[in-house]
Amino acid sequence: MVDQHQVDGxxxxxxxxxxxxxPDRRVDxxxxxxxxxxxxxxxxxxxxxxxxxASPAPQxxx
Numbered sequence: 269m270v271d272q273h274q275v276d277g278x279x280x281x282x283x284x285x286x287x288x289x290x291p292d293r294r295v296d297x298x299x300x301x302x303x304x305x306x307x308x309x310x311x312x313x314x315x316x317x318x319x320x321x322a323s324p325a326p327q328x329x330x
Contacts, residue, residue, distance in 0.1 A: 275308065
């Protein structure tokens with residue numbers, strides 16, 4: 269099961285990182301969380317979902 273708070277936090281961090289080099293356009297972390305929630309809602313409305321990726325199966329040496 270996906271922890272929605274973790275997903276929002278990861279997306280918010282990415283949003284903040286996009287603007288970190290431009291001090292005039294920095295995004296407040298709370299605003300970034302709101303943006304992340306809006307993105308997830310838009311994806312959900314479009315029939316998409318954020319899911320945990322399956323771990324790849326271990327490879328045996330050939």
